[in-house]
Amino acid sequence: MILRLTCKYRFAPKRPTCNTSYVQTVFGIGFETGENVIAEGAEVDYQPGRIxxxxxxxxxxxxxxxxxxxxxxxxxxxxxxxxxxxxxxIDTLGDDVQAAAHLLSLCGLAEAFLMLRTPAELSDGQRYRYAIARCIASGADTGTPIARSRDWGSQTIVADEWCAKLDRITAKVVSHNARKIADRRGVGFLLATTHEDIIPDLDPDVIVWCRGGGVVEVERRGAPTAKNGDWGPRRPFRRPISFLHELELTEGSRKDWPYFARWHYRGHSLGFVHRVVLLWHGREPVGVCVVGPSALAGSARSAAFGLRGLSRRERAKLINGNFATVTRLVLDPRYRGAGIAARFLRRVAETTPWPWIELISEMANLVPFAEAAGFVRLGRGTDKFRRGGRADVLSGSRRGGWYGSASRGSETWRRFLRRVRFSRPAYYVFDNRQNCPGRERTVARARRGALP
Incomplete structure (x- = not known):
């Protein structure tokens, strides 16, 4: 599609008044004065899925x-x-809750608490991301749930002063998300901005440089095919965020967790901890990953690694020496949706001296960050009602069930069961054997290093 752009305005007012006549008289502007030409006959190539x-x-x-x-x-x-x-x-993006959660995550809003908020309760950056998600959802009429559809129709989103009200970190992340949505889902964008610092992350296919005085330059960055001028096949999205090289890792401690707990739906205190790794952007901590010991029980692990039939002591020795679990992974909300979490998770897994790194997460069912980090999905929790029965799950009776006997606790334990009774977290594992020869069990303190 060729967009032919002509835009010009007459200097003379459209509606003469006494005030406009005074201005014209004072400055010598006659009624026959010419036009202000912004552009005349400029041609811009556009196709859905381009920016x-x-x-x-x-x-x-x-x-x-x-x-x-x-x-x-x-x-x-x-x-x-x-x-x-x-x-x-979560209620404003259609009836399919998984599709709505997927769309929110693609726009950088993959947080349980955020999904429960109203637009008025969001920050400016979060509201901007939500506006993109709502615009896509309202225009998606493909007959296929947006979570499973490769293309969300031939949509085009138009925005003036793109990300102008946002801080520059959030603006870069939102622009990175827009490029990702365009490449992966075929959504087109027509955008205008004065801020050139977002161009590396937005990576537009065409930039129309408005110089003023009728001078317009069209820079075609995503080249069409040479034969017929049509756009080629959509390129895969693999570009990292522009400031990725500025992020670095350091070892932390459990004392660092309270700072990040406000951004996690399970913000209570930590259990046993092997290591705490912090992610920094300059002098500001922007992420944390906590690794702890693996639970002895786990049907998916037992099935995948052949642990069934072992005695409790044998199983404990094998699991403690070979498995560690990522128990928390939290990013500053400004940095979400830019692929940073996956890179952070992979780097932590590679530097944790256990052969197998586990991740048990409900959010991973909606956001594919674990797969992007190199983890392999081996299963998902079963329906707790079908497996243990309603009475077992809610009361923790000794008849069994998903969470075992009532010896674990009292009313506190039963309240926990009520909160998570519908949860079916996914079970992922990362093969880290090549990074821990000899299966060393002592956690070596990581030196300060960059996030690759």
Missing amino acids: ILFSGPSGSGKSSLLRAAAEQVPGARWLDESPTGDRAL
């Missing part, structure tokens, strides 16, 4: 050209940056 960026200083005409381009794209939807309503985010 067109109009950039230039304030007053250069980028917003006018953006509106002219949007008028030529069928079904283009303007981004509503101030969504309102008293419904939780």
Whole structure:
């Protein structure tokens, strides 16, 4: 599709008044004065799944050209940056809760507490991400749940002053997410901004440089095929965030956990800990990963590694010497959705001296960060009602069930069972044998190092 952009305005007022006549008289502007030409006959290549960026200083005409381009794209939807309503985010993106959660995660809102908030309760950066998710959901009419559809229709999102109100870290992450959505899901973007620092992360296919005075330069960065000028096949999305080289890891301690607990739905104190690893951006801690001992019980592990039939002592010795579990993985909300969590998780797994690193997570059912980190899914928790029966799960009776006998506790334990009775977390494992020769069990303190 070729967008032909012509935009110009007459200097003379459209509606003459006494005030406009005074201005014209004082400054010598006649009624026959000519036009202010922003662009005339500029051609821009556009296809769904591509990003067109109009950039230039304030007053250069980028917003006018953006509106002219949007008028030529069928079904283009303007981004509503101030969504309102008293419904939780998870209730506003369709009836399929897994599809809605997947879409929120793709836009960097993969947090249980955030999914339960209303738009008015979000920060500016979170509200901007939610606006993108809602715009995509309202335009997706493919007949296939958005979580399983490769393309969300021929959608085009239009936004003026893209990420202008956000801090620069959040702006870069949101732009990175937009590129990911365009490449993976076929959603197109027409955007205008004065901030050029987001260009490496947004990676637009075409940049329209508005110089002012009628000077417009079109830079085609995603080249069409040479034969017929059409766009080639969609490229795979593999680019890291632009500031990835600025992130680094250090060893921490359990005393660091309270700082990050506010961002985790299980913010209570930690249990036994093997190691705590911190992720830093400059002088600011932005992430934490906690690794602890693995539980002795685990049907998925027993089936995968052939542990059934062992005595309790044999199983304990084998598990304690060969398995460790990632119990917490938390990022500052500004950094979510940019692939940082997967890289962070993989680096921690590779530097943890146990042959097998486990991850048991409900969020991993909705967000594929574990697979991106190199973990392999081996199973998922069964229905606790079917396995143990309602009375067993809620009361923890000695008849058994998913959580075992009532000897674990009292009313506190029963309250915990009530909260998680519908949870079916996924079980993942990371093969780390090549990084821990001799199966050393002593945790070596990691030196300060970069996140690859």
